[in-house]
Amino acid sequence: MQDRYNIKQAETRWQQTWRDKGSFAVSEDTSKPKFYTLAMFPYPSGRLHMGHVRNYTLSDVIARFKRAQGFNVLNPMGWDAFGLPAENAAIENKTHPAKWTHQNIAVMKAQMDMMGLAIDWDREIATCTPEYYRHEQKFFLDFLKAGLAYQKESFVNWDPVENTVLANEQVVDGCGWRSGAPVERRKLKQWFLKITDFADDLLAGIETLPGWPEKVRIMQENWIGKSQGLNFRFDIADTARKADAAATEIEVFTTRPDTLFGASFVALSPDHPIAAALADKHKEIADFIAECRRLGTSEAVLETAEKIGFDTGVEVTHPFAADKRLRVFIANFVLMDYGTGAIFGCPAHDQRDFEFAKKYNLDILPVVIPDDADAAGFAITDAPYTGAGKLHNSDFLNGMTSDDAKREAISRMEKLGKGQGTTQYRLRDWGISRQRYWGCPVPIIHCDACGIVPVPEKDLPVTLPEDVSFDQPGNPIAHHATWKHTTCPACGAKAERETDTFDTFFESSWYQFRYCDPKNEKTGFDADKVKYWAPVDQYIGGVEHAVMHLLYARFFTRALKKCGYLNFDEPFTALFTQGMVTHETYKDQNGKWLYPADIEFSGNAVYKKSDNSPVTVGRIEKMSKSKKNTVDPVEILETYGADAARLFILSDSPPERDLEWTESGIEGAWKYVNRVWRLATQPVNPAQAGGKADNDAMRRKIHKTIQEMTQDLDRFHFNKSVARLRELSNAIED
RNA sequence: GCAGGCGUGGCGGAAUGGUAUACGCAACGGACUUAAAAUCCGUGGGGAGCAAUCUCGUGGGGGUUCAAGUCCCCCCGCCUGCACCA
Numbered sequence: 001m002q003d004r005y006n007i008k009q010a011e012t013r014w015q016q017t018w019r020d021k022g023s024f025a026v027s028e029d030t031s032k033p034k035f036y037t038l039a040m041f042p043y044p045s046g047r048l049h050m051g052h053v054r055n056y057t058l059s060d061v062i063a064r065f066k067r068a069q070g071f072n073v074l075n076p077m078g079w080d081a082f083g084l085p086a087e088n089a090a091i092e093n094k095t096h097p098a099k100w101t102h103q104n105i106a107v108m109k110a111q112m113d114m115m116g117l118a119i120d121w122d123r124e125i126a127t128c129t130p131e132y133y134r135h136e137q138k139f140f141l142d143f144l145k146a147g148l149a150y151q152k153e154s155f156v157n158w159d160p161v162e163n164t165v166l167a168n169e170q171v172v173d174g175c176g177w178r179s180g181a182p183v184e185r186r187k188l189k190q191w192f193l194k195i196t197d198f199a200d201d202l203l204a205g206i207e208t209l210p211g212w213p214e215k216v217r218i219m220q221e222n223w224i225g226k227s228q229g230l231n232f233r234f235d236i237a238d239t240a241r242k243a244d245a246a247a248t249e250i251e252v253f254t255t256r257p258d259t260l261f262g263a264s265f266v267a268l269s270p271d272h273p274i275a276a277a278l279a280d281k282h283k284e285i286a287d288f289i290a291e292c293r294r295l296g297t298s299e300a301v302l303e304t305a306e307k308i309g310f311d312t313g314v315e316v317t318h319p320f321a322a323d324k325r326l327r328v329f330i331a332n333f334v335l336m337d338y339g340t341g342a343i344f345g346c347p348a349h350d351q352r353d354f355e356f357a358k359k360y361n362l363d364i365l366p367v368v369i370p371d372d373a374d375a376a377g378f379a380i381t382d383a384p385y386t387g388a389g390k391l392h393n394s395d396f397l398n399g400m401t402s403d404d405a406k407r408e409a410i411s412r413m414e415k416l417g418k419g420q421g422t423t424q425y426r427l428r429d430w431g432i433s434r435q436r437y438w439g440c441p442v443p444i445i446h447c448d449a450c451g452i453v454p455v456p457e458k459d460l461p462v463t464l465p466e467d468v469s470f471d472q473p474g475n476p477i478a479h480h481a482t483w484k485h486t487t488c489p490a491c492g493a494k495a496e497r498e499t500d501t502f503d504t505f506f507e508s509s510w511y512q513f514r515y516c517d518p519k520n521e522k523t524g525f526d527a528d529k530v531k532y533w534a535p536v537d538q539y540i541g542g543v544e545h546a547v548m549h550l551l552y553a554r555f556f557t558r559a560l561k562k563c564g565y566l567n568f569d570e571p572f573t574a575l576f577t578q579g580m581v582t583h584e585t586y587k588d589q590n591g592k593w594l595y596p597a598d599i600e601f602s603g604n605a606v607y608k609k610s611d612n613s614p615v616t617v618g619r620i621e622k623m624s625k626s627k628k629n630t631v632d633p634v635e636i637l638e639t640y641g642a643d644a645a646r647l648f649i650l651s652d653s654p655p656e657r658d659l660e661w662t663e664s665g666i667e668g669a670w671k672y673v674n675r676v677w678r679l680a681t682q683p684v685n686p687a688q689a690g691g692k693a694d695n696d697a698m699r700r701k702i703h704k705t706i707q708e709m710t711q712d713l714d715r716f717h718f719n720k721s722v723a724r725l726r727e728l729s730n731a732i733e734d
Numbered sequence: 735g736c737a738g739g740c741g742u743g744g745c746g747g748a749a750u751g752g753u754a755u756a757c758g759c760a761a762c763g764g765a766c767u768u769a770a771a772a773u774c775c776g777u778g779g780g781g782a783g784c785a786a787u788c789u790c791g792u793g794g795g796g797g798u799u800c801a802a803g804u805c806c807c808c809c810c811g812c813c814u815g816c817a818c819c820a
Contacts, residue, residue, distance in 0.1 A: 004772090215738055215815080222737070222816055229820085254820060267820095307818075333818040343820045351735085352818055426819060546815080651758070652746055660746070664759055671772090672758090678773090720748070723757035730757090 005677035007641030015116055024063075024118045026074055028532040035071035036533045037062045038512055038572075040541030040549075041078045044104040044126075045085060048111040050581040050623055050661060051542065053633045057646045058578060058655055058718070059540045060117045065713050067118070074533055075118055076515040078125035079105050082133075082504045084162060084178065086438045091470045097438040098466070101128055111634055116642040123518045127507035132514065133440040134461030135524030136506055141443060141454045142563040148194045151452060155271065155336070156431060158186040163474055164435045165190060167503060168428055170548065185293070191442055191500060192429040195555045199224055199425040201569070202554055211574030213656075216546045223547045225426025229255035230410045231340065232419025234266060234316035237325055241313040246277035250316055250328065253339035253424055257413070258405035259346040261394035262367035264357060266316055266344050267309060267329045271336035278312050278330075285312060285330065292332040307333050307356050319418045320395065320409075331356065339424055347384065354384040367393045368402055430552065432503045437468055437476040439501030447488035447495040456489050462497070475499055508549050509556035512536050512571050527566060536572045543577040550575070576716060579658040583629040585618035593628040596663075597635075620660055631661055644670040651722035672726065679732060701731050 018024065028034075039059035042052055056077075063075035079101075086097035093100070105126060112119070125132055143149040157166040161179035165188065170177045195202075203224050206217045233249040236242050250266060268275045270292040279286035288310040309329040318324035326344070333352060334343055347357030348366040357364050368389040369375045375392045388402035396412070397405040413419040433442065441462045443455040455462055465483040468476040477483060478499040488495035510524070516533040517525040550572070557571040586594040588608055599615050600607050606615040623630045636645050648669035653659045705728045712721035 218738060219815060225816095225819065227819075252820080256820080331818095333820095335819070338819045340820095345820085350820075352820080355818095424819080543814085654747080657740090657747095662746085662759080665746080668759060674772090717748095719746090720757080723748075726757055 005641075005674050007643070011114075011116060011641055011643070015113055018116075018118070019113075019121075022122065024075065024120045025122050026072055026120055028529060029072045030532075032070060032072040034074065034533060035063075035066040035538075036074045036536045037066065037538045038076070038515070038536045038540070040539070040545065041080050041508070041511060042108065043083055043085070044079045044081055044101055044108055046104045046107060048108055048633045050631060050633055053115065053645065054578055054581055054649050054655075054659060055540060055542070056112065056115060056117055057649050058576070059538075060115075060119075060646075061650065061713070061718060062538055062540075063118045073118075074123075074515065075120060076123040076125075076518075077112065077117070077119045077121070078123075078511060078515065079108075079127065080504065080508050080511075081105065081126045081128035082439045082501075082507055084164075084436060084438065087436060087470065087476075096466070098128065101126075101438075111637075114634065114637045114642060115646070123515050125511060125514055125518050127440075127504075127511065128438070130461045130463050131521070133507065135514075136440055136502070136510065137443040137455070137460050137462060138457065138524070139510070139560065139563070139565075140502075141457065143193060143559055144454060146559075146563055148197065148559050148562065149191060150194065151189055151191050153187060153189045154431075155185050156188050156190055157183040158188075160184055162436075165431060165433055167431050167505075167548075188433075190431050190433040191444075191498075192431050193555070193559070195430045195552075196425060196427055198555055198558050199226070199427050200423070201558060202427075202551065205554065205569055208570060209573070209575075212572075213543075213575060213577055216543065216550065216575060216577060219546045220551055223427060223551065227255050227424050227426075229253055229422060229424060230257040230406075230413060230419055231422045232257075232319060232413045234319065234326070234344070236328075237315040237317045239313065239315050241278070244278050244281040245274050245312075245314050247274050250274065250342050251340045251419075252342045252344050253422070254344060255424075256346065256349065256406070257409035258391065258397065258400075258402045259349045259367055260318075260320060260344075260409055261397065262346040262348045262365045263318060263326060263344045264347055264363040264365065265329055265353075265360075266326050266342065267331035267334050267356070268312075269334040269336040269341040270330055270332060272330070272334075272341045274314075274342075275312075275330045278314070285310065288330060292330075307331065307352065307359065309356060309360060311360075319413065319416060327362075329360075337428060338426065348380045349384050349386055351384055351386065354380070365393055367391060367397075430503075430555070432506055433500040434503055435475040435478070435499075436501055437464065437470075439504060440506060441477070442498040442500050442502060444498035445486060445488060445495045446498060447491060447493060449493055450488055450490040450495075453488055453490050453495070459489070477501070505549055505552045509552045510560065512539075512553070513560075513566070523565065525565075530566055534566070535568060535570055538574050538576065539572040540576045540578060542580075546577070576655070578655050579653065580622045581661055582620050582658050583623050583631060583661045584620050585627050585629045587616045587618060589613050593626070595628045596631055622658075623661070636666060640666055640670045641673065644673045647673065647722065650718040652719065654719050655716055672729075675729060679729065698731070701728060 037059050039055045059075060063073050067073045081101050086101050089095060089100045090097045127133065140149060157168065157171045159166050159176035159179050159181055161181040162176060166176055166183060171183050175182050203221065203226055206212075206220055209217065231251060231253050233251045236245055236248055236250065250268070252266065254260075270289045275285070275289060279289050292308070309331040312328050312330060314328040315325045316328060318326060334341065345353035345356060345362070347353045347362060347364040349368055354364070356362070364380050366378055366380050366385065368385065369378050369392045370385060370387060370389045373389075375390070391397040391400045391402070391405045394405070397408060400408060410421040414421070441464060443460060443462045445453045445455060447453050465477065465480050468480055470476055472479060484497040484499055486495055486497055487493065513525045513530050513534060517529040520526055553571050557566070558569055560566055561569060583596060586596065586599050586606070588594055594608060594615060598609055600609050606617055607613065608615050621627060621629060633645070644666060648666045649659065651669065652665050705724050708724045709721045712718070712724065
């Protein structure tokens with residue numbers, strides 16, 4: 001008789017059995033309640049990391065738990081297989097992105113098998129296959145017809161390292177989210193999806209998602225950034241420069257129409273058309289705009305950048321006071337892509353306007369008096385007053401509260417025909433064009449005569465050329481000798497294919513529906529099957545997707561609904577965001593990072609294995625290749641087995657918090673697995689067996705454990721449910 | 735600056751307003767062993783006491799309550815997201 005649990009034998013046997021029997025394959029079964037649990041699918045980078053192991057362990061526990069409770073459980077897995085790393089690998093290793101990707105998928109799938117996951121592998125998908133992406137080309141054409149997709153020339157975030165455009169959501173602190181390079185501004189023709197059409201609906205929909213973490217809901221709310229206010233137009237006054245502005249009005253947006261009488265200047269974004277028109281006529285204005293551009297717009301720069309303005313010489317008249325004139329500046333802090341790209345400044349009641357007015361010696365006229373202040377003695381000296389109060393110095397608004405004054409100002413402006421109450425969103429349309437190879441081609445043909453022509457449905461999919469070269473920088477599809485040359489489907493003349501590919505978030509916006517009917521060749525998925533499985537009952541993944549993937553998928557679901565594919569709005573009923581997996585960091589004497597596997601503990605001291613030199617122990621940080629504080633899941637699975645690895649991951653911390661990976665922790669779990677094995681396999685000594693009283697006590701304990709564990713699992717308190725099991729083991733051994 | 739979260743033994747963490755520290759890790763003492771590993775038994779917040787017991791203890795200060803880690807107010811520290819958004 002063996003005295004140790006043999007993980008290799010037991011785990012391989014069961015994994016083989018599950019595979020052979022297709023134990024986790026499911027189909028629509030109306031006799032059972034359904035439960036769709038989904039872990040965010042991985043990018044096939046080549047190896048599983050601990051974050052994956054944690055993610056898939058959590059979804060697996062839920063899948064098996066719900067299954068045990070009698071649900072028909074869908075727990076699928078696939079590959080978010082388009083993306084830049086494949087191209088970088090192609091350049092470095094002289095391999096093809098497709099080959100590299102498919103090899104990685106094979107390796108990672110084998111690693112997942114080692115974890116013993118209850119996955120229905122019949123439903124496996126890879127987004128880089130034409131069988132998958134042909135459907136999103138069709139979606140795109142439908143979106144185009146429905147007015148949800150369009151092309152426009154605009155300033156874009158250009159990543160100079162990746163040589164591609166980035167969505168606003170992919171720019172972090174002014175740098176590319178992957179490359180870390182400062183993002184440049186370029187003007188390019190780009191494809192967009194009209195996510196802004198659903199701004200209000202996406203905002204309202206958040207209220208219908210109580211199963212989402214408060215944190216993510218707030219992040220999405222802030223990202224959408226709704227604000228109510230007034231859009232109105234200043235007339236450009238008669239001055240020498242009026243003609244140069246090439247316009248008669250300047251439109252501005254404000255959330256504080258109550259402060260209109262406190263206006264003391266107007267400021268244009270350096271990118272504003274009127275600024276451009278003035279720059280054409282006046283070199284000093286062109287120079288100033290160039291200066292603003294040189295300073296850049298990255299947050300890091302803006303943080304320290306001075307607020308600078310340039311008096312254009314243009315003036316406007318105040319819509320409520322014809323005799324009041326305001327000077328028009330170009331200012332580096334006014335953003336072209338929020339509101340109208342122009343503002344009026346009210347220095348008495350806005351911090352930024354206050355600073356600007358101090359610098360350029362502009363009037364600071366208080367018009368909103370705090371309720372506890374005396375109007376006669378109230379003055380703005382060191383700081384603006386940004387709160388609400390009673391109106392003063394404001395003609396017909398005098399004496400009103402801020403709220404009443406806002407309403408009255410809007411209504412007067414509407415009567416004057418100079419503006420209207422509006423709602424502004426921070427959210428901007430989703431730029432989906434990428435100048436890269438390893439993505440889904442945009443199914444469009446550009447014809448000199450007919451303009452933008454959609455690829456006819458019968459010609460879908462538009463597949464990627466396989467013989468591409470990565471020898472020169474830029475887009476390999478555009479460089480391809482023949483691929484883009486075609487004929488116009490409308491007039492038959494020579495035409496060119498669109499060489500942009502979709503942002504890879506396009507693929508991950510609908511994969512949750514593809515799993516419901518993964519082999520469908522007609523419409524991407526069958527409406528009835530989606531109706532049975534969707535929406536996802538429990539979605540699990542990292543919080544880093546809070547405003548990108550999760551917002552895009554919510555938009556995409558609405559867009560698909562509008563095009564008749566489905567009949568609901570929200571793709572994910574409940575969301576769980578897991579914490580990161582962390583580990584201590586180590587550095588050698590030369591300050592170089594060391595892998596945990598390269599070091600050795602000896603009492604309180606730590607040494608490098610190779611030469612016994614001392615090692616410095618650093619902070620506990622998120623596992624990352626750059627800091628080398630990673631542990632290879634495969635080694636853990638081979639040494640301790642899937643049960644021990646999964647048990648440790650579940651037991652050490654609550655799943656929403658960071659989990660510190662420790663050698664002693666995984667060993668503890670391994671010891672427990674063996675203890676359970678001994679309890680189950682070694683005969684009870686009859687001399688120690690108890691009587692009826694003992695049996696009754698044990699029965700109560702078992703039922704209590706079941707009840708507590710059920711509650712814990714329902715609430716995602718996995719660490720507690722493991723503790724209950726250990727308590728039960730303790731009770732059995734006593 | 736705005737928003738959100740967190741703060742409990744040496745460590746990870748438990749605790750419908752009701753015995754604070756479940757469960758585990760590390761530690762210490764013991765058994766088994768030539769020895770070690772593994773395993774098993776036991777101890778375990780601070781202070782006082784041989785002991786029963788007393789006392790102080792959930793970042794700090796105040797409050798509500800018969801009762802506060804938990805609820806309310808103020809403050810400190812750390813983490814995360816957003817940010818010249820008009």
